[in-house]
Amino acid sequence: xxxxxxxxxxxxxxxxxxxxxxxxxxxxxxxxxxxxxxxxxxxxxxxxxxxxxxxxxxxxxxxxxxxxxxxxxxxxxxxxxxxxxxxxxxxxxxxxxxxxxxxxxxxxxxxxxxxxxxxxxxxxxxxxxxxxxxxxxxxxxxxxxxxxxxxxxxxxxxxxxxxxxxxxxxxxxxxxxxxxxxxxxxxxxxxxxxxxxxxxxxxxxxxxxxxxxxxxxxxxxxxxxxxxxxxxxxxxxxxxxxxxxxxxxxxxxxxxxxxxxxxxxxxxxxxxxxxxxxxxxxxxxxxxxxxxxxxxxxxxxxxxxxxxxxxxxxxxxxxxxxxxx
Amino acid sequence: xxxxxxxxxxxxxxxxxxxxxxxxxxxxxxxxxxxxxxxxxxxxxxxxxxxxxxxxxxxxxxxxxxxxxxxxxxxxxxxxxxxxxxxxxxxxxxxxxxxxxxxxxxxxxxxxxxxxxxxxxxxxxxxxxxxxxxxxxxxxxxxxxxxxxxxxxxxxxxxxxxxxxxxxxxxxxxxxxxxxxxxxxxxxxxxxxxxxxxxxxxxxxxxxxxxxxxxxxxxxxxxxxxxxxxxxxxxxxxxxxxxxxxxxxxxxxxxxxxxxxxxxxxxxxxxxxxxxxxxxxxxxxxxxxxxxxxxxxxxxxxxxxxxxxxxxxxxxxxxxxxxxx
Numbered sequence: 001x002x003x004x005x006x007x008x009x010x011x012x013x014x015x016x017x018x019x020x021x022x023x024x025x026x027x028x029x030x031x032x033x034x035x036x037x038x039x040x041x042x043x044x045x046x047x048x049x050x051x052x053x054x055x056x057x058x059x060x061x062x063x064x065x066x067x068x069x070x071x072x073x074x075x076x077x078x079x080x081x082x083x084x085x086x087x088x089x090x091x092x093x094x095x096x097x098x099x100x101x102x103x104x105x106x107x108x109x110x111x112x113x114x115x116x117x118x119x120x121x122x123x124x125x126x127x128x129x130x131x132x133x134x135x136x137x138x139x140x141x142x143x144x145x146x147x148x149x150x151x152x153x154x155x156x157x158x159x160x161x162x163x164x165x166x167x168x169x170x171x172x173x174x175x176x177x178x179x180x181x182x183x184x185x186x187x188x189x190x191x192x193x194x195x196x197x198x199x200x201x202x203x204x205x206x207x208x209x210x211x212x213x214x215x216x217x218x219x220x221x222x223x224x225x226x227x228x229x230x231x232x233x234x235x236x237x238x239x240x241x242x243x244x245x246x247x248x249x250x251x252x253x254x255x256x257x258x259x260x261x262x263x264x265x266x267x268x269x270x271x272x273x274x275x276x277x278x279x280x281x282x283x284x285x286x287x288x289x290x291x292x293x294x295x296x297x298x299x300x301x302x303x304x305x306x307x308x309x310x311x312x313x314x315x316x317x318x319x320x321x322x323x324x325x
Numbered sequence: 326x327x328x329x330x331x332x333x334x335x336x337x338x339x340x341x342x343x344x345x346x347x348x349x350x351x352x353x354x355x356x357x358x359x360x361x362x363x364x365x366x367x368x369x370x371x372x373x374x375x376x377x378x379x380x381x382x383x384x385x386x387x388x389x390x391x392x393x394x395x396x397x398x399x400x401x402x403x404x405x406x407x408x409x410x411x412x413x414x415x416x417x418x419x420x421x422x423x424x425x426x427x428x429x430x431x432x433x434x435x436x437x438x439x440x441x442x443x444x445x446x447x448x449x450x451x452x453x454x455x456x457x458x459x460x461x462x463x464x465x466x467x468x469x470x471x472x473x474x475x476x477x478x479x480x481x482x483x484x485x486x487x488x489x490x491x492x493x494x495x496x497x498x499x500x501x502x503x504x505x506x507x508x509x510x511x512x513x514x515x516x517x518x519x520x521x522x523x524x525x526x527x528x529x530x531x532x533x534x535x536x537x538x539x540x541x542x543x544x545x546x547x548x549x550x551x552x553x554x555x556x557x558x559x560x561x562x563x564x565x566x567x568x569x570x571x572x573x574x575x576x577x578x579x580x581x582x583x584x585x586x587x588x589x590x591x592x593x594x595x596x597x598x599x600x601x602x603x604x605x606x607x608x609x610x611x612x613x614x615x616x617x618x619x620x621x622x623x624x625x626x627x628x629x630x631x632x633x634x635x636x637x638x639x640x641x642x643x644x645x646x647x648x649x650x
Binding site (some may be wrong): 172210213214216220221223224225226227229230233294305306309311312313314316318321 | 398427487537538539545548549550551552555558631632634635636638639641642643645646
């Protein structure tokens with residue numbers, strides 16, 4: 001039986017940073033602050049910092065509203081070393097932010113990374129020991145209405161696991177699951193979070209990428225008789241890269257899973273985050289952490305990923321066209 | 326020395342059909358009719374037929390204008406067997422039109438096919454013997470302003486060659502070059518027209534396809550730092566398919582050639598024909614005769630063309646999204 005490692009007081013006394021004060025960071029910060037935990041927000045986005053400093057965070061979580069007023073800092077303003085960091089920056093900002101907050105990292109600082117996409121652990125490992133890294137995925141979803149104000153799905157969940165396979169790391173992962181659940185975040189310990197991460201990357205590396213390239217939503221993709229033909233080679237490259245990364249992903253199973261996900265009425269009519277980033281807001285995408293990461297993994301093993309590489313390059317070309325640099 | 330095969334009177338007496346009364350068909354019909362040749366137009370587009378029947382063809386060729394009033398028919402209305410057919414239909418309509426005009430084809434009917442793209446000879450071979458097929462490319466370019474009225478580039482040229490490598494077919498090709506030149510069409514006999522066809526297909530299979538997918542012009546492509554990275558694998562698949570088709574296409578040379586073409590000021594700011602078809606006019610594209618043809622050739626040899634196949638499928642998905650079926 002798993003034995004609790006940290007006591008109530010220890011959790012209350014932990015100094016926790018949520019890095020990234022966007023919609024998801026605000027949701028997690030508000031829920032955990034409400035549970036009485038010592039939450040600090042860090043971001044470089046000054047408008048958001050000023051809004052939260054003046055008026056706190058306001059959130060609409062389904063039918064319920066929440067308000068919290070955690071301390072919020074620019075990276076260099078934060079000084080108290082971190083017991084725990086929860087990361088909610090964009091994938092392409094991850095390394096930049098880790099550099100900016102590395103003065104907060106102690107030898108035993110734990111990091112929870114729930115970011116979409118692949119390859120984050122390679123970046124995290126440069127800044128802290130593997131036994132302090134905890135990876136997961138979440139289906140909590142949130143959007144920012146204006147600075148300081150977010151809305152989110154009424155419920156969600158989190159799967160979390162230790163990166164290093166040791167009893168100690170596993171106990172720590174369980175402690176972090178408990179900690180997240182004090183904020184009612186529905187966390188569970190996962191025995192195979194890497195599979196979940198890869199499977200979710202397959203969803204995003206198909207729906208996000210294709211909807212952005214074709215400027216449609218998932219329903220639009222579904223309507224094209226060609227979309228099944230397009231999905232297969234993408235998923236096959238993901239499966240090969242997963243195998244090389246020690247994760248067993250069966251392409252045929254994933255295609256069936258995608259078919260189910262793509263026909264989920266809640267998702268179908270939604271424009272994926274990459275579409276929102278690039279087409280709506282003319283911001284860079286996370287393509288390098290999806291199809292781009294798959295191409296890199298295959299290339300590192302002397303193999304080609306022509307489909308994922310082409311999709312990555314096409315999205316980057318579209319970024320070049322749409323983003324005023 | 327090449328000896329002329331057909332005399333003036335023979336040419337004048339030849340019954341020539343221009344199949345496809347769009348912009349290019351109208352240009353060729355008008356120029357050849359002006360030279361005194363017996364030109365007939367065939368199309369299924371009734372508005373165009375009525376306009377030409379009532380008012381003839383009017384064209385602006387650079388600074389000069391031209392008017393002609395050739396007979397124009399629906400396919401089933403045309404009855405006089407053809408000595409020569411010049412094809413100016415869309416690639417994907419080629420087989421349909423050949424079926425519609427097969428009653429005009431005699432054992433010695435010659436066909437000139439100057440269509441962009443690959444694989445037309447496979448379709449033509451089903452309807453007439455290989456020795457009567459003459460392939461080429463043209464840089465004449467034309468657009469339709471309204472039914473019966475076209476404009477075209479002030480000048481252009483044609484390369485033409487026999488499909489079958491025999492002295493007789495070569496002589497016939499030379500005769501056809503002479504015939505086209507009676508209409509001042511600047512035709513030349515080419516010793517390696519297949520190379521020219523493939524090289525032009527590389528231009529169209531990159532610029533047309535990518536500009537359509539990314540909704541930009543060639544200047545927009547050039548501006549993206551990623552476009553070189555995208556071009557290489559496309560051209561490599563074209564080169565492999567060309568080799569399998571008996572045409573020696575060096576990928577590195579073609580990439581240099583594309584670089585020159587893509588920086589031609591006359592072309593750069595132009596939106597390619599596939600963009601015009603799909604994005605502007607919501608019409609199907611010729612993708613199956615460009616990247617799609619390359620994918621088919623490689624697949625027929627048990628090889629994969631992941632890049633050309635993906636581009637083909639993406640364009641088809643975009644057709645599904647944009648064309649109201």
